[in-house]
Amino acid sequence: MRLASLALVGLSAALLTAGAPERAEADGPEGAACNEQRAQPSLIRGNYAHKDGLSFGERQARLKLHREAIRYRTEHYGSVKGFSQPGSGALPAILSAEHTSFMGLSVDLHRKVVPAVRCVEREIRATCPGSYRPEYLSGFRGQNSFVGGEVSNHLYGIALDVDPEHNICCRCLGPAATHPACTRPGATIADRMRMPACWIGAFEKYGFYWLGRDELEDTMHFEFLGDPDRIVRAGR
Secondary structure (H helix, E strand, C coil): CECCCCCCCCCCHHHHHCCCCCCEEEECHHHCEEECECCCHHHCHHHHCCCCCCCHHHHHHHHHHHHHHHHHHHHHHCECCCCCCCCCCCCEHHHHEEEEEECCEEEEEECCCHHHHHHHHHHHHHHCCCCCCCCCEECCCCCCCECCCCCCHHHHCCEEEECCCCCCECCECCHHHHCHHHHCCCCCCHHHCCCCHHHHHHHHHECEEEHHHCCCCECCEEEECCCHHHCEECCC
């Protein structure tokens, strides 16, 4: 489970306010062109998660945005037990699971976001020189890791954790909070992760949001918050 009441840390103003224009980039999966896009602000957790000290109006606005974010995920990726609106008619998201790979490791993700992950991998291989290779990935998950009415994007198969043992979530509940990287005085987010910064840029270039920008400082976690219908453009 994760905490949902800590102060926001280092959120990117560009991601919180507006999406970036999209344009075709390098070849993506099966020769299609990868479209650059930013995370949609309405889907970013920091914009709808509960915060202490808000006025009644602000709390209501966040609750409304949260409901809309869940509805969007239901419409585009499928239903999650306990969170989808009755009568939506959406099939369970898990039925769209696809076994794929990322940087040589196997992972199960929603089939709609698999092309985005391939675009990210191509970008990393082209622009991120170095020897870093993850040892473990986590995609689809059956158990919710949030409290307070939130639902993890892992349940929709649109979130990917990269090397939890080396890219730490110090503000999550559980053993990670006592990791030496989290208890060392003066440690920065960069000190709590092994993954190079250029990996973050590659993910964010193609519609993913890095939860290291969230109050949780979850450095392992990427979630696809772009438009799944605009990941690639076939042909040239």
